[in-house]
Amino acid sequence: MKIGVIGGGQLGRMLALAGTPLGMDFTFLDPAPDACASPLGTHLLAGYDDSQALRQMAESVDLVTFEFENVPAETVAFLSQFVPVYPAADSLRIARDRWFEKSLFKELGIPTPAFADIQSQADLDAAVAAIGLPAVMKTRTMGYDGKGQKVLRQPEDVQGAFAELGSVPCILEGFVPFTGEVSLVAVRGRDGETRFYPLSHNTHVGGVLNLSVASSTHPLQALAEDYLGRVLEKLDYVGVLAFEFFEIEGGLKANEIAPRVHNSGHWTIEGAECSQFENHLRAVAGLPLGSTAKVGESAMLNFIGSVPATEQVIAIENCHLHDYGKAFKPGRKVGHATLRCQDATTLKARIAEVEALIANA
Amino acid sequence: MKIGVIGGGQLGRMLALAGTPLGMDFTFLDPAPDACASPLGTHLLAGYDDSQALRQMAESVDLVTFEFENVPAETVAFLSQFVPVYPAADSLRIARDRWFEKSLFKELGIPTPAFADIQSQADLDAAVAAIGLPAVMKTRTMGYDGKGQKVLRQPEDVQGAFAELGSVPCILEGFVPFTGEVSLVAVRGRDGETRFYPLSHNTHVGGVLNLSVASSTHPLQALAEDYLGRVLEKLDYVGVLAFEFFEIEGGLKANEIAPRVHNSGHWTIEGAECSQFENHLRAVAGLPLGSTAKVGESAMLNFIGSVPATEQVIAIENCHLHDYGKAFKPGRKVGHATLRCQDATTLKARIAEVEALIANA
Structure with missing residues (x-):
C-alpha cells in the first residue's frame, strides 16, 4: 500500500519506520529540502499549496494522511477530490482552529476553560473584563509548542496584545490553576472501533x-x-488523535486536541504492544487496530536543540534512542529517548539518568 | 553516521529500520533493481565486483558491513583499503567456506560431524568409505537454505554426485542423528565485549x-x-554472528556459522530489549552494546513464497508483521511474523494461529 504523508518531519519519519514492516511505501510532501523523513521514502519537494505536486501525490498513492494539521484547508479539499484522505477535512478544520475546537468541547459537554473569540483589541478588552486575569491569549491557528500565545497577567499585558500576536484571529482562555497536564492518545478505525492508550503525564518547559x-x-x-x-x-474520526487535558482537583479540563500522532505518545514505540504510529497507519488503511496495552513501565524524554552523544544515550540501560536526523538548533525537537523498564522505581532512576545527560550536554 | 551495506535484501532493510533511529544513514550495494532495502537508503545498483561502485561506496560512508557472506574475497579486500569493514575479511573468508569453518571448529575443540574435503569424485568415494552413509555433501561456498547440498543415503547416490553439485570444491559431512536444531546469536563489540541472546529452537522445512x-x-x-x-x-570478530547447532543427546554438534544478522534472530526485533539488527550496528559502529534480554516469550515464523493477507496477520493478538516488500515467488523468504506473549502457553496458541493462516493462504 502506498501512503502519502503531508509533511516530512519526525512524525512522518516515525510513521514510515512503523509502516515499512507492514509492506507500506511512503511519499512525503514537504517544502524543506532537508525534511528528515526524506531518506525513508519519496520526497516531493514542494509547498503545501502546490497543486501540481498535490496532484502528483494523489495519483501515486492509495491514500493521504497528515503529520501536522496546519495545512491550508484548500490542500485537503483539493486532495480529497482524487484520493481518500484521513483524517477527513472536517476533523482537520476543527482541530487546527482553537475557536472551533473549544466550541466543539462546549457543544459536547466537555469542561474547558472559559474562552472568547478575539477579532480585535476591543474584543480582547471585553473578553478580559468578562473572563478576568490571568488569562492566555492564543492565535486561533498555527500555534504549537507555546508559539503564537501570550500570558496576560495584569492590565498592562492586555494593552496592544492583539497587535503583538499579529492582529490575527485569536481566542482568550481563562487561566486554569491545574495540578498537572495529561494527554490521552486514541486510535479510531474506519469502522468506528476505538482504542485508547494509557494516559500519559506530561511536563512542559517553556x-x-x-x-x-x-x-x-x-x-x-x-x-x-x-x-x-x-x-x-462527533467527528467520525479516522486515525490517531491526541487530547491534552489540564488536571484539576478531581477532574479534567480540555486544553486541545491534535488530529495526528502526538509527541506525548512517542513512548508507545517501545512501551506499547502496537505503537501510535503503527495504529494510525492501521486505522487510515482500514486494517484491524493493534493492542494499546503497555509493555512494562515507560517514559519519553525529548531532546530539544541537540541530541546528547549517541554512545552516552544508548549506554543507559532500558534506553532507546530516536535521533530524528535533524540539524541541531535551539528550541528544535531533534530526538527523543524512550525508557521501558520492568517497574516504576527503575523507570524513575532511568529518567534521572537521561535528565542528567541532557543537563550536561 | 553513514553505513554502507553489501547487499540490499531483507537483512539490509531491517538493519536500516533499526539504525535510522540511531541517526544512521544507509547505502546499499546490490545488483537487483528491486532490492527491498532500497526505499530506506541510497541504492548503488551494481555488481559486488564493480570496483567503481565499491570505490563510490567507500568514499561516501564511514564504514561498511555485510548482509550476506557470499561476496568475493576481492570485494572485501578492495573495500578494506579505503574504509573500515566489519566483520573483517578473515571472518568472512572462514565463515563463507564450509571447509575453513569446520576446520576452525575442530581446531577450537568444538564437536562437529566428521567431515572431509572433496575436490573430485575420487575424494568423495574415499570420504564415503571413511565416514560412511548416510552423509551430506555440500558445496564449500555459496550454499544457503538447503541449496548446494545433497543427502547421500546409499551407494547409488554417491555415483556422479561430485558432478551433480557442479564439480566445485565440496565437503562431505557425516550424518548426525540430532534431536533438534538450535542457534545462538551473539554480538561482539570492537572492544571485545560479547553478549549472547537466548538460544532459539529452530524448525526447518525443505x-x-x-x-x-x-x-x-x-x-x-x-x-x-x-x-x-x-x-x-579466535576471529577477533566484530558484529553479530549466528551459530547453528545440532542438538544431540546431552550436547551440541556445530553445524555452521553465519557472520551476520540471522533469520533465527528475527524474533529479537520485538522479543528482545535490543534487537540483533541494532546490536550489529552498535557493534560495527563502536557503540556500547544493548541488552540481549528477552521481553516476554517470543517466536518467529517465516512467510515463504507469499505473505498472508495483512489484515489477517495483524488481527492475531501479539503478532507483529514484517513484510519485506519483495515480489512473491515460491520458496522465497518474503516476510515473517514475530509473536511476543506474556507466557509460553499463549505463545503456543498464537503460533498455531499463524501456522493455520499460512496453511490456508
Whole structure:
C-alpha cells in the first residue's frame, strides 16, 4: 500500500519506520529540502499549496494522511477530490482552529476553560473584563509548542496584545490553576472501533513538551476516555488523535486536541504492544487496530536543540534512542529517548539518568 | 553516521529500520533493481565486483558491513583499503567456506560431524568409505537454505554426485542423528565485549527455516555460549554472528556459522530489549552494546513464497508483521511474523494461529 504523508518531519519519519514492516511505501510532501523523513521514502519537494505536486501525490498513492494539521484547508479539499484522505477535512478544520475546537468541547459537554473569540483589541478588552486575569491569549491557528500565545497577567499585558500576536484571529482562555497536564492518545478505525492508550503525564518547559510518563491505572483514565470518545464519535474520526487535558482537583479540563500522532505518545514505540504510529497507519488503511496495552513501565524524554552523544544515550540501560536526523538548533525537537523498564522505581532512576545527560550536554 | 551495506535484501532493510533511529544513514550495494532495502537508503545498483561502485561506496560512508557472506574475497579486500569493514575479511573468508569453518571448529575443540574435503569424485568415494552413509555433501561456498547440498543415503547416490553439485570444491559431512536444531546469536563489540541472546529452537522445512522459538533458561545455553565465545575470540570478530547447532543427546554438534544478522534472530526485533539488527550496528559502529534480554516469550515464523493477507496477520493478538516488500515467488523468504506473549502457553496458541493462516493462504 502506498501512503502519502503531508509533511516530512519526525512524525512522518516515525510513521514510515512503523509502516515499512507492514509492506507500506511512503511519499512525503514537504517544502524543506532537508525534511528528515526524506531518506525513508519519496520526497516531493514542494509547498503545501502546490497543486501540481498535490496532484502528483494523489495519483501515486492509495491514500493521504497528515503529520501536522496546519495545512491550508484548500490542500485537503483539493486532495480529497482524487484520493481518500484521513483524517477527513472536517476533523482537520476543527482541530487546527482553537475557536472551533473549544466550541466543539462546549457543544459536547466537555469542561474547558472559559474562552472568547478575539477579532480585535476591543474584543480582547471585553473578553478580559468578562473572563478576568490571568488569562492566555492564543492565535486561533498555527500555534504549537507555546508559539503564537501570550500570558496576560495584569492590565498592562492586555494593552496592544492583539497587535503583538499579529492582529490575527485569536481566542482568550481563562487561566486554569491545574495540578498537572495529561494527554490521552486514541486510535479510531474506519469502522468506528476505538482504542485508547494509557494516559500519559506530561511536563512542559517553556511551552515545549519535555517528559511524558505513561500511567498505570490512572484514576482519570475512564473520564478522559469518555471525553475523547465524544470527540471521535462527533467527528467520525479516522486515525490517531491526541487530547491534552489540564488536571484539576478531581477532574479534567480540555486544553486541545491534535488530529495526528502526538509527541506525548512517542513512548508507545517501545512501551506499547502496537505503537501510535503503527495504529494510525492501521486505522487510515482500514486494517484491524493493534493492542494499546503497555509493555512494562515507560517514559519519553525529548531532546530539544541537540541530541546528547549517541554512545552516552544508548549506554543507559532500558534506553532507546530516536535521533530524528535533524540539524541541531535551539528550541528544535531533534530526538527523543524512550525508557521501558520492568517497574516504576527503575523507570524513575532511568529518567534521572537521561535528565542528567541532557543537563550536561 | 553513514553505513554502507553489501547487499540490499531483507537483512539490509531491517538493519536500516533499526539504525535510522540511531541517526544512521544507509547505502546499499546490490545488483537487483528491486532490492527491498532500497526505499530506506541510497541504492548503488551494481555488481559486488564493480570496483567503481565499491570505490563510490567507500568514499561516501564511514564504514561498511555485510548482509550476506557470499561476496568475493576481492570485494572485501578492495573495500578494506579505503574504509573500515566489519566483520573483517578473515571472518568472512572462514565463515563463507564450509571447509575453513569446520576446520576452525575442530581446531577450537568444538564437536562437529566428521567431515572431509572433496575436490573430485575420487575424494568423495574415499570420504564415503571413511565416514560412511548416510552423509551430506555440500558445496564449500555459496550454499544457503538447503541449496548446494545433497543427502547421500546409499551407494547409488554417491555415483556422479561430485558432478551433480557442479564439480566445485565440496565437503562431505557425516550424518548426525540430532534431536533438534538450535542457534545462538551473539554480538561482539570492537572492544571485545560479547553478549549472547537466548538460544532459539529452530524448525526447518525443505532446508528452509520455518519457525524459531526463543528459549528460556535452556540447559545447553552455557555450552553454546562457550563454543561461540571461542569462535568470536579466535576471529577477533566484530558484529553479530549466528551459530547453528545440532542438538544431540546431552550436547551440541556445530553445524555452521553465519557472520551476520540471522533469520533465527528475527524474533529479537520485538522479543528482545535490543534487537540483533541494532546490536550489529552498535557493534560495527563502536557503540556500547544493548541488552540481549528477552521481553516476554517470543517466536518467529517465516512467510515463504507469499505473505498472508495483512489484515489477517495483524488481527492475531501479539503478532507483529514484517513484510519485506519483495515480489512473491515460491520458496522465497518474503516476510515473517514475530509473536511476543506474556507466557509460553499463549505463545503456543498464537503460533498455531499463524501456522493455520499460512496453511490456508
